[in-house]
Amino acid sequence: MFKFEAVQYQYPNQSTTFKFDFTLTNTGITAILGANGAGKSTLIRLMAGLTSPAKGSIYFQQQLINARELPCDFYQNIGIVLQNPETMLFNSTVFDELAYGPSQNFPATKVQSMVQKTAQTFALEPLLNLSPTQLSGGQKKLVSIACILINQPQLLILDEPFGGLSLENSNLILKVLQEYKQTHKIIIAHHDFQSIINLIDEVLIVENGQNNVPIKDITDIIQLANTY
């Protein structure tokens, strides 16, 4: 269960109050839709704990996640891939990028095998010894998604994950997410609703800083696809 209860947020010196109140399913994919400036990124930042609400409560799997004092390992359960992959890559090689998360928790031999497996899944083997600065925009995006998925977070948040990806790599990510969603919760903010329609289980529309009731019925979701 992923629940926002009477959550309110306001940017400093801004008059708009964002108001979010909804409950999402525990696994599967929820797509967040909305016009430019509607509040999708603001909602995503609240979901990932990057921003704290002024009022209200946010629960993930019964755990109040906007509490001031969280168990220190809690954020290992949440992975977020931001729109711009540059902000996420800071190691000297792609191998080190992939190894960074696992090396906080596992011995070197295990880390090595996790990196090899993930590199294979994401077709990154030829890039492992390169610096992230040598990669194309699409390759950076692919690496940034792989770096988060290698940690297997229970909640995976993706802000425009297909931006800059070739059709081949978009299809690769779609395939990975199709499998991942069976046992994990995935939130995707994506402007091209049509391209992910077969993947999603639920739609949350954000309008003027507020959410509508989550749409779970597949017929309603398909109808929505005609408007977005």
Ligand SMILES: Nc1ncnc2c1ncn2[C@@H]1O[C@H](COP(=O)(O)OP(=O)(O)OP(=O)(O)O)[C@@H](O)[C@H]1O
């Ligand atoms: N750091 C900030 N300070 C002040 N206002 C902000 C800040 N970030 C966003 N806003 C405002 O909040 C509103 C919602 O922005 P947000 O980025 O959440 O929308 P969005 O739905 O993600 O838009 P887009 O699809 O264009 O990325 C906008 O009016 C924006 O100008």
